[in-house]
Amino acid sequence: MVADLREKTGAGLLDCKKALGESNGNVDEAITILRKKGAASAAKKADRATKEGLIESYIHVGGKVGVLIEVNCETDFVARNEDFRAFVKDLCLQIAAASPQYVSRDEVPESELQKERDIAAAQVQGKPPAAVQKIVEGKLDKYYSTVCLLDQPFVKLPEKTVKELLTDQIAKIGENLQVRRFIRYQIGQ
């Protein structure tokens, strides 16, 4: 905890120990204590990389759509690998073209999911109850394949999902790969 605080504040060992004592081990409070004493510099942030990976961008011709993505891997060796880089570029194109909102299903907020379930259930009113659940699940899958990057059909090869493409890359490269985050900007949106 002391080492973590030192890394976050740049303050000395003794100052950090004392601040943690005063804050009863609360790191955020200890940072505030150190800053009040002037022992930590303002707005200093820990920015040590904890994982390897690649940040890549894509700007569509004309500059009206842009994408930024972070894909993590285990070693810097892989981060510099040409196959890996090409894969990350493909993901950028995918996001630019297909506008996903989330990386994976577990990022979809429960409230959104409930709304989709309600809409799907309303659409199938009157159908036999046995069929309803199946239809609703089908509609949810369709929703996921619209908003989740990993569930989308890969634009360059629509018979595969992006998740299948990722699995292929993991097998090929021999390292765990993870799409950590992405963002898509569009002018005026």
Add this chain to the structure above:
Amino acid sequence: MVADLREKTGAGLLDCKKALGESNGNVDEAITILRKKGAASAAKKADRATKEGLIESYIHVGGKVGVLIEVNCETDFVARNEDFRAFVKDLCLQIAAASPQYVSRDEVPESELQKERDIAAAQVQGKPPAAVQKIVEGKLDKYYSTVCLLDQPFVKLPEKTVKELLTDQIAKIGENLQVRRFIRYQIGQ
């Protein structure tokens, strides 16, 4: 409102009018109503550009740091202007190098500001009260110039702030320009 709803859902004029009636003019609710009826396609989003501008990115050598930015202007003519494009590129470099967290002062959350004020006040304890306010204000200015893009000294010409650079560009180009948003990714951060 009907036109807005049509744009957002792709549904027909009459369906939109009826849905707005049912929702008492609440557009979000009207969208849900239309989707339940199947008149609006799932996850369809309005993506008509309402402003002109440019989206630009910068990836630092090695792909460990990346920036995406949207800068708005009034006409597409300016968005294609070389000076404007060079200015937007400079902003990307600024963000990569100086890691601002906000575009401008008004984006800093009040809670953050209060924390900075408390810290500054604690640091100047014991000083004459007349001096305290001035010192605290000075420290806040310092804080803003660390975390707000527009308050930062421009890395390529530190005697100017980014805001001054922006003002120069507005005068030179003859259109209002606005940094709408940006994001900075760093591996593992």
